[in-house]
Amino acid sequence: MKPNLLIHRLKDRSVFMLSLLFLITSIASVFLYDRSVRSDYIDERTYYFQKNHEKAYSSLYLFSDQMQALYRQTLLNQDVVEWLNHPRELFAEMYRLSQIQASFIEFINSRSGVVSVYLHNKRNNMVLSTPFMLSELPQFPNHQVFEQYDYANNSVQWQYRQIGNEVQSNPSSARVISMVAGIPATNKQGAIAINMNEKYVAESIMAGDDYLLWLDADNHVLLAKNEASRQFYAEHAEQILSTKQSSFFLKDHFVISSVSEAGKWKLLTILPTSVLENGLSDKSAYKTLILVLCLALTVLLSLYFRYIRREQDKLKDLKIRQNLGDFRIGLITDLLNGKPVLADLEERSRQYEINLTGGGYQVIVFQIDDYYQYLLTKTNNERFFMNKIIFNAIKWTFALKFNAHIISTQLERVTVLICHDVPDEAGQGKLEETIHYIQNDIRDNCGLTVCVGVSDIATDIAHVHACHAHAMMAIDYKSIYGKHAVIYYERMSFSKSPSLQQLSQKIHQISDYLQEGRLDRIEICLEDILGELIANQQFTLDWVHAIFANMMSTIMKFTIEHRIDINHHCKEDVFITLYSYEFLEDKKTYILKICSVIIDLMQTKPVETSSTTKVIIEYIDKHFDQPISLNILADRLSMSSSYLSVVIKNHLGIGFVEYISKLRIQKAIKLLDNNQLTIQHIAEQCGYDTVHTFIRQFKKVYQIPPNEYRLRKRNEEM
Known part of the structure; x- marks a missing residue:
């Protein structure tokens, strides 16, 4: 019995040891698997916040670019330039100031988020603003915006301010972010401040997540969606700004950083690492269940984990394969746009199976002329296949001859990045031959001309974005070089353009010659201006359009002063027609044609009938509560928008926008009596696009929102 007992004990101990070993192994396996799940989850959350950051950066970049566009539009406003350079007495300036004020109101109405615009004139130290009209700088409620602006600095300045004087009933809307810039850009006689609602920027532009911070060029916080993130930045600003990585961990926080063009502003995402771990539920019950199953079904559990791991690897590999093309396009797009991808470029190139090595890098941009009009003649299926045919023709032609990467950036534009092994003249000759072959192939098969911009060669892949900018700049000069041209950036002349002040005197002489009816003198004046413009090839594309x-x-100002509707007589928008001409001689001929028409009309100027004004006012009174604008009204009545604007102003004493707003507010007052x-x-019912626009317009008149107006009126009646 004793030997048998010993054997049984040995078996029991063996089973116990094996069971204990299996239990320990199972526990270790479970905890290791749990750790892997947590790590994968945190990586996924990190990727999610990075994508949200990139989305917010893109939205903020486009928004700031739109604000820059408003600034550039102001630079071209002749009334603004004249008032800043030659301010006169207030009575004499009223019409010009009203025109400037109207253009600012148009900014506010056309750009969501813009709440007000200020214009400072250094010569007379006056401020023209949308909410306060005209006042001296010391008396202007928000004078700090210009006192803090550095006129000696050529860059745009961003400021965060509280403008409680403008909006008293809603303090949150009084927090604004201002973009301040000098006017003119080179000889600052004043400055413009475009004020954007902080709440709109936070909710509509930076809606990616709640941990975003927007910094100005001096690394001051313009906007912070989370106070804890602002506090962490204040305490660790030096470490955050000195770190070169675009995303990194600092103490118990995860930081993502992006810098705008020329470092005008920065966007940060600062979130606690605990946020990355949100959603990781307690695994204790799950682990206990796994351990019990491991004890009961050892083999089955082992096979089960094997199967899951193998399937996960298969799904991961399949996902990468399915989206490999999109990953490659995204990487090339980031390189061309100058996004920070160089740090992990080698790893991403290997992962996406793309070869970006080379001794030189060059960018070619194909611009298909009149492509939109061409597609309008095709059916939907034909448009889709036409895009594929043209893109594949460019793609495979380059793929056979070069280490090239092709992306379609826009419908009518295809961009090619070439990685040269050894940049030499033979390679450039083959490149030129390939470009001409593609141009001729598209013209022969589709009847379309293609203009091509070719950058110079960069020896470092870090400069690819500069090559892309150069190729795009070359494309812009097709109006000078013509359609179906191959424009090399390195062969273009960028001499300094003549000063606008040197030509302004001759341009203003056109009005005098129109008054005298001297078309011959106008032609001589135009020849003198063009002679100075293109002498020794001293011109740029922007100067051609600007002059x-x-x-x-100048001509349109003359026609408005003399009550001549030139657009109506020519049956076209003269500005658009002038811009549509590609060559200088065509532009000159069209200017002379317009001047000839004006001179003839000056001699036989028709008398405006009161019936025309009556028809205009009656149409507005019937349709003010519907979508309406000067352009819509002009189309309905077959008149030009500029002519309508003058007629309405002369007849009513107020502008079109003010009259529409007055009618809509009057109707709103009546409708507010109905509490239902x-x-x-x-x-x-009053014709507003959004309820926010209605509330803003109502508060301009009654200084309170409509719901408060209704409540006060109801209390008074009771």
Whole structure:
């Protein structure tokens, strides 16, 4: 019995040891698997916040670019330039100031988020603003915006401010971010401040997540969606800004950083690492269940984990394969746009199976002329296949001859990045031959001309974005070089353009010659201006458009002063027609044609009938609560928008926008008596696009929102 007992004990101990070993192994396996799941989850959350950051950066970049566009539009406003350079007495300036004020109101109405615009004139130290009209700088409620601006600095300045004087009933809307810039850009006689609602920027532009911080060029916080993130930045700003990585961990926080063009502003995402771990539920019950199953079904559990791991690897590999093309396009797009991808470029190239090595890098941009008009003649299926045919023709032609990477950046534009092994003349000759072959192939098969911009060669892949910018700049000069041209950036001349002040005197002489009816003197004047413009090839594309736009502006000012509707007589928008001409001689001929028409009309100027004004006012009174604008009204009545604007101003004493707003507010007052109607419904019945626009316009008149107005009126009646 004793030997048998010993054997049984040995078996029991063996089973116990094996069971204990299996238990320990199972526990270790479970904890290791749990750790892997947590790590994968945190990586996924990190990727999610990075994508949100990139989305917010793109939205903020586009928004700031739109604000820059408003600034550039102001630089071309002749009334602004004249007032800043030659301010006169207030009575004499009233019409010009009203025109400037109207253009600012148009900024606010056309750009969501813009709440007000200020214009400072250094010569007379006056400020023209949308909410306060005209006042001296010391008396201007928000004078700090210009006192803090550095006129000696050529860059745009961003400021965060509280403008409680403008909006008293809603303090949150009084927090604004201002973009301040000098006017003119080179000889600052003043400055413009475009004020954007902080709440709109935070909710509509930076809606990616709640941990975003927007910094100005001096690394001051313009906007912070989370106070804890702002506090962490204040305590660790030096470490954050000195770190070169775009995303990194600092103490118990995860930081993502992006810098705008020329470092004008920065965008940060600062979130606690605990946020990355949100969603990781307690695994204790799950682990206990796994351990019990491991004890009961050892083999089955082992096979089960094997199967899951193998399937996960298969799904991961399949996902990468399915999206490999998109990953490659995204990487090339980031390189061309100058995004920070160089740090992990080698790893991403290997992962996406893309070869970006080379001794030189060059960018070619194909611009298909009149492509939109061409596609309008095709069916939907034909448009889709036409895009594929043209793109594949370029793609495979380059793929057979070069280490090239092709992306379609826009419908009519294809960009090619070439990685040269050894940049030499033979390679450039083969490149030129390939470009001509593609141009001729598209022209022969589709009847379309293709203009091509070719950058110079960069020896470092870090400069690819500069090559892309150069190729795009070359494309812009097709109006000088013509359609179906191959424009090399390195062969272009960038001499300094003549000063606008040198030509302004001759441009203004056109008005005098129009008054005298001297078309011959106008032609001589144009020849002198063009002679100075293109002498020794001293021109740029922007100057070509700017000079002719200045000429047309002078002519249009003359027609408005003499009550001549030139667009109506020519049956076209003269500005658009002038801009559509590609060559200088064509632009000159069109200017002379317009001047000839004006001179003839000056001699036989028709008398405006009161019936025309009556028709205009009656149409507005019937349709003010519907979508309406000067362009819509002009189309309905077959008149030009500029002519309508002058007629309405002369007859009513106020502008078109002010009159529409007056009619809509009057109707809104009546509808507010009906307590069953919501503010949204009233806004729609009065013709407003959004309820926010209605509330803003209502507060301009009554200084309170419509719901508060209704409540006060109801209390007074009770």
